[in-house]
Amino acid sequence: MKAFSLLFMGFLTFFVISASNPKLDKAPSFNDSIDQLRPESSSEARNTAGLFPTNEEEKNKSLLAFDVILKVLKDPRCINCHPTDDRPRQGDDQHLHLFNVRRGKTNQGGPIQFCSGCHGDDNNVYSGVPGAPHWGLAPKSMGWLGLSDYEIGQKFISKSSNGQRSPEALAKHMTEDALVLWGWNPGENRKPVQVPFEEFKKAVADWLDNGAHVPSK
Amino acid sequence: MKSKINFTINGKQTSVEVNLEMPLLWVIRDELNLKGTKFGCGRAMCGACSVHVDGELVRSCSFAIKRAQGKSITTIEGLSESEENLHPIQQAWIDENVLQCGYCQTGFMMAGAKLIEEFSDPTDEDIKANISNICRCGTHPRIISAIKRAASLKKSNS
Numbered sequence A: 001m002k003a004f005s006l007l008f009m010g011f012l013t014f015f016v017i018s019a020s021n022p023k024l025d026k027a028p029s030f031n032d033s034i035d036q037l038r039p040e041s042s043s044e045a046r047n048t049a050g051l052f053p054t055n056e057e058e059k060n061k062s063l064l065a066f067d068v069i070l071k072v073l074k075d076p077r078c079i080n081c082h083p084t085d086d087r088p089r090q091g092d093d094q095h096l097h098l099f100n101v102r103r104g105k106t107n108q109g110g111p112i113q114f115c116s117g118c119h120g121d122d123n124n125v126y127s128g129v130p131g132a133p134h135w136g137l138a139p140k141s142m143g144w145l146g147l148s149d150y151e152i153g154q155k156f157i158s159k160s161s162n163g164q165r166s167p168e169a170l171a172k173h174m175t176e177d178a179l180v181l182w183g184w185n186p187g188e189n190r191k192p193v194q195v196p197f198e199e200f201k202k203a204v205a206d207w208l209d210n211g212a213h214v215p216s217k
Numbered sequence B: 001m002k003s004k005i006n007f008t009i010n011g012k013q014t015s016v017e018v019n020l021e022m023p024l025l026w027v028i029r030d031e032l033n034l035k036g037t038k039f040g041c042g043r044a045m046c047g048a049c050s051v052h053v054d055g056e057l058v059r060s061c062s063f064a065i066k067r068a069q070g071k072s073i074t075t076i077e078g079l080s081e082s083e084e085n086l087h088p089i090q091q092a093w094i095d096e097n098v099l100q101c102g103y104c105q106t107g108f109m110m111a112g113a114k115l116i117e118e119f120s121d122p123t124d125e126d127i128k129a130n131i132s133n134i135c136r137c138g139t140h141p142r143i144i145s146a147i148k149r150a151a152s153l154k155k156s157n158s
């Protein structure tokens, strides 16, 4: 009986989501832009400046979606290059990057050993060294390693730390930037981000459409 | 599939027709027959294959040749213009008699040459923090002395 109820709820949820979002008539994929996954009405709602007013239900939806986003932000494939200090990490155990690699002046290493000295625009099939366009560390203001969900949320949403990005720009960055997408194509012997990309993309759209909320203390 | 790539190596305009993913190291050694650059690990771990690409230090085993299009590459063979006019790092290497087996040394020299461009008076710490090459023979103390000597030679030459 319980299983049947769950199945029914699942169908109902799918129906409600599909019906409320006429654009969502197929599973999201890498090729969809984030706007294709969002309800028609949302662009109007978004125009109500920044984090637009939402009711409790929407806020909860947004926060639930942000939980999924947090799993991605904290995945080793992402957070290893979002340190709060000046040393990138490596591997699933997040050890300090070998070779004493440092942030440098431009977040891309230096002054002698730059990221580009080993990392190219794609995964290197001979050396096994991972690569993607503009390989490097996130700015220090976007460091998350060791922070609480609340602290990550605050840094994430605040324009002063996130590179002047609006919630829409954050959504675009997270779902279209080549270096972010590398997380799902990390090359041999590396686990991809543990949240499937389609699920992540849907969570980003839900987070945005329900007010772009981040956890409070 | 093979494609043509054009670049400059040690001041000479060169082109090769190879698989675009082929490491620059293989092109340097096997296509251009410049044997000074060494294969140590092939995994960007040891630094034996270090060269300069557009003036930056690069581990050539992890640099797909497609990235070399239009670039200027310097290997140990091109570090100085002639044997009469050695690069300070080469002169200091001789003066300090750094080599043991020698296998890792050209990589260290390319790294050292880059380091003295950035640090005019490098300390032990500057050298240790910024050069991560590996020497199995344990010549590191002599390498440090030679890099310091090269930095002062460079200053006195200029």
Ligand code: FES
Residues within 6 Å of the ligand: B038, B039, B040, B041, B042, B043, B044, B045, B046, B047, B048, B049, B050, B059, B060, B061, B062
């Ligand atoms: S051979 Fe390139 S780093 Fe070891």
Ligand code: FES
Residues within 6 Å of the ligand: B099, B100, B101, B102, B103, B104, B105, B134, B135, B136, B137, B138, B139
């Ligand atoms: S001199 Fe032998 S490995 Fe360095």
